Amino acid sequence: MNVTVRGRTRHFRTVSFDAAKNRVLLIEQRLLPHEFKVVGTRDFRATAVAIRDMVVRGAGAIGATAAYGLAQGARAFRGRDLGKFQAHVEAVFQTLAQARPTAVDPVNAMLDLRRAMSVGTTVAEQQTLALRAAERFADEDVAHCKAIGRHGAKLIRNGMRVLTHCNAGWLAFVDIGTATAPMYAAQATGRRFHVFCDETRPRSQGATLTAWELAQQGVPHQIIADNAAGFLMWRDEIDLVIVGSDRTLGRTGEVANKIGTYTKAVLAKRHGIPFYVAIPLSTIDWQMRSGRDIPIEERSESEVLGAWGIVQGPKSKVQSLKSGERAFVRVANPTSRARNPGFDVTPPELITGIITPEGIFKPGELWRHRAKLGGPA
Numbered sequence: 001m002n003v004t005v006r007g008r009t010r011h012f013r014t015v016s017f018d019a020a021k022n023r024v025l026l027i028e029q030r031l032l033p034h035e036f037k038v039v040g041t042r043d044f045r046a047t048a049v050a051i052r053d054m055v056v057r058g059a060g061a062i063g064a065t066a067a068y069g070l071a072q073g074a075r076a077f078r079g080r081d082l083g084k085f086q087a088h089v090e091a092v093f094q095t096l097a098q099a100r101p102t103a104v105d106p107v108n109a110m111l112d113l114r115r116a117m118s119v120g121t122t123v124a125e126q127q128t129l130a131l132r133a134a135e136r137f138a139d140e141d142v143a144h145c146k147a148i149g150r151h152g153a154k155l156i157r158n159g160m161r162v163l164t165h166c167n168a169g170w171l172a173f174v175d176i177g178t179a180t181a182p183m184y185a186a187q188a189t190g191r192r193f194h195v196f197c198d199e200t201r202p203r204s205q206g207a208t209l210t211a212w213e214l215a216q217q218g219v220p221h222q223i224i225a226d227n228a229a230g231f232l233m234w235r236d237e238i239d240l241v242i243v244g245s246d247r248t249l250g251r252t253g254e255v256a257n258k259i260g261t262y263t264k265a266v267l268a269k270r271h272g273i274p275f276y277v278a279i280p281l282s283t284i285d286w287q288m289r290s291g292r293d294i295p296i297e298e299r300s301e302s303e304v305l306g307a308w309g310i311v312q313g314p315k316s317k318v319q320s321l322k323s324g325e326r327a328f329v330r331v332a333n334p335t336s337r338a339r340n341p342g343f344d345v346t347p348p349e350l351i352t353g354i355i356t357p358e359g360i361f362k363p364g365e366l367w368r369h370r371a372k373l374g375g376p377a
């Protein structure tokens with residue numbers, strides 16, 4: 001999407017690759033919305049750390065990052081021994097796969113890459129095929145998001161108030177986003193609507209990333225506290241909910257997404273508000289049989305006990321920080337501990353539809369349509 005920084009507008013992808021330097025290029029999302037910066041990872045280990053520490057985050061974006069990371073690791077191998085090369089690629093795969101457990105896109109992307117590489121008969125051929133497949137994954141992610149926009153735009157009518165949770169926007173993918181794709185497509189046809197961004201504690205991806213994206217694209221929006229959605233629904237101030245997903249089970253229609261999604265789905269059902277989930281095909285897990293088996297990432301307690309932000313106002317006497325500097329502040333009682341599951345699972349009966357690049361389906365219909373949706377035979 002286009003980003004305007006200091007009056008200059010340029011198009012950026014969230015994730016890209018510098019083939020000459022063998023580096024994965026990432027928008028440093030931890031600095032947004034206060035600073036816009038692109039960073040490069042020097043090797044596959046650094047790429048895994050960038051995923052783990054959330055320099056890059058969001059299912060599709062970490063999928064593309066893992067794909068490029070695998071190509072980066074493969075291209076760094078020196079030698080012609082195919083057996084040693086394959087053992088090295090397996091180690092790279094495991095390192096990247098373990099960086100974050102809940103989203104299935106990184107594993108799906110890397111399996112894709114390995115299938116594409118297997119056609120090569122030499123190390124050099126497989127290295128070339130790896131990068132080609134990573135580029136293809138990234139391009140496909142963009143194409144999927146565009147198609148989601150085409151299918152989902154009809155859900156947004158003039159004057160609607162749309163709620164979204166966390167960030168399933170272009171920063172969570174290579175470009176465009178999933179939950180935001182219908183919004184951008186509706187905007188392009190001249191429809192007027194308003195978006196409520198759940199703040200999405202503890203890391204506040206809604207308040208920082210989604211709000212920044214929508215501001216960049218000129219979409220009218222307001223940030224609401226996570227606890228405000230129920231009240232706004234009760235007051236008939238929300239007409240539609242669209243969220244993303246980190247893993248959607250093709251067999252059951254269960255949806256893992258950022259913590260708090262389940263609560264919003266229950267509230268939407270209570271108030272008769274349509275609740276949609278927008279996903280590319282790489283987010284579908286065709287193997288898992290129950291949402292209870294989805295590995296839910298438990299994150300650091302510090303995310304709940306405090307918050308990152310930038311200092312505002314005059315120089316603080318206590319921390320000697322200047323206005324505009326980034327800082328972590330402890331909010332919670334100093335002797336208390338916290339629990340921090342990063343994701344939850346929403347059951348299919350609370351979901352009105354899944355917006356995919358192939359159209360909108362009921363969650364229970366995914367398995368029946370698996371041939372069209374890239375599932376097993």
Ligand code: MRU
Binds near residue numbers: 060
């Ligand atoms: O922890 P994050 O920021 O990587 O979480 C991922 C998400 O942004 C959300 O769960 C999102 O709604 C779906 S991923 C496109």
